[in-house]
Amino acid sequence: MTSPAELEACAPAGTFVETVTSVTHYTDRLFHFHMTRPSGFRFRSGEFVMIGLMVGDKPVFRAYSIASPSWAEDLEFFSIKVPDGPLTSHLQQIKPGDAVLMRKKPTGTLVNDALVKGRRLYMFSTGTGIAPFASVIRDPETYEKFDELILTHSCREVAELKYGQDLVASVKEDEMLNELFDTSRLRLYNSVTRDPFPFQGRITDLIESGKLFTDLDVPPLDPACDRAMICGSAEMLKDTKSLLEQAGLTEGANNRPAEFVIERAFAG
Numbered sequence: 001m002t003s004p005a006e007l008e009a010c011a012p013a014g015t016f017v018e019t020v021t022s023v024t025h026y027t028d029r030l031f032h033f034h035m036t037r038p039s040g041f042r043f044r045s046g047e048f049v050m051i052g053l054m055v056g057d058k059p060v061f062r063a064y065s066i067a068s069p070s071w072a073e074d075l076e077f078f079s080i081k082v083p084d085g086p087l088t089s090h091l092q093q094i095k096p097g098d099a100v101l102m103r104k105k106p107t108g109t110l111v112n113d114a115l116v117k118g119r120r121l122y123m124f125s126t127g128t129g130i131a132p133f134a135s136v137i138r139d140p141e142t143y144e145k146f147d148e149l150i151l152t153h154s155c156r157e158v159a160e161l162k163y164g165q166d167l168v169a170s171v172k173e174d175e176m177l178n179e180l181f182d183t184s185r186l187r188l189y190n191s192v193t194r195d196p197f198p199f200q201g202r203i204t205d206l207i208e209s210g211k212l213f214t215d216l217d218v219p220p221l222d223p224a225c226d227r228a229m230i231c232g233s234a235e236m237l238k239d240t241k242s243l244l245e246q247a248g249l250t251e252g253a254n255n256r257p258a259e260f261v262i263e264r265a266f267a268g
């Protein structure tokens with residue numbers, strides 16, 4: 001891997017060169033890393049940015065949701081490992097001290113600004129789609145805007161749930177965060193599709209059957225008070241969006257806040 005000094009010399013214009021500070025491998029398909037945050041780099045919780053490496057003499061970039069909240073000192077990302085993925089086949093080898101490229105402009109729709117105020121915020125995620133919500137659930141603004149936060153994370157295997165479970169546990173235990181907002185208003189709902197687990201099935205099936213709401217002991221989706229952010233594969237977005245629309249919720253955007261927003265979980 002390249003050191004930050006070596007990368008500075010060949011980095012494309014308009015990119016930051018940052019240093020990896022920690023790497024955690026969760027499964028053979030998922031890992032998570034922290035890196036330094038450039039001074040002056042601003043983003044809204046839930047946004048994504050382009051992350052890259054030099055592969056040979058060419059920069060290779062992919063979009064990554066920033067998993068840290070907008071106030072954090074460092075930047076945190078959650079990645080899949082695609083064996084022959086143009087970026088992740090290399091990125092999965094990074095170690096503390098290595099250099100990573102980051103383009104300067106963050107963007108995205110999974111932000112508080114794109115939703116109108118409501119009572120309950122659902123964050124529906126599958127796989128690495130949980131990453132933007134790791135940011136949103138640590139932002140005081142989310143707790144100001146919504147009374148109750150429900151993060152759903154559905155994965156193929158039980159081992160893939162660990163990142164989200166550790167994250168929510170750390171939010172609930174964090175003294176500083178608890179001084180800022182009441183983290184008991186945050187709930188995590190897990191389901192698994194390819195391993196035995198007490199909560200089984202795709203999130204779409206659990207919404208459609210109503211089991212999700214029964215398990216959580218909340219009323220069915222209601223456009224008057226429920227808001228949602230969705231992040232997963234293209235198919236998951238399409239199917240979940242259609243269920244929310246059937247329930248009467250309207251899709252919003254940064255320039256047109258409404259009742260739910262979607263963003264594809266990135267891969268490659």
Ligand code: A2P
Nearest residue numbers: 126127154155156193202203204233235236239
């Ligand atoms: P399944 O195991 O039935 O494919 P992936 O890692 O492929 O992104 O999948 C993450 C989770 O999303 C898996 O539990 C997978 O279930 C589920 N999933 C895949 N497609 C959809 C969909 N169209 N709607 C809801 N969940 C989906």
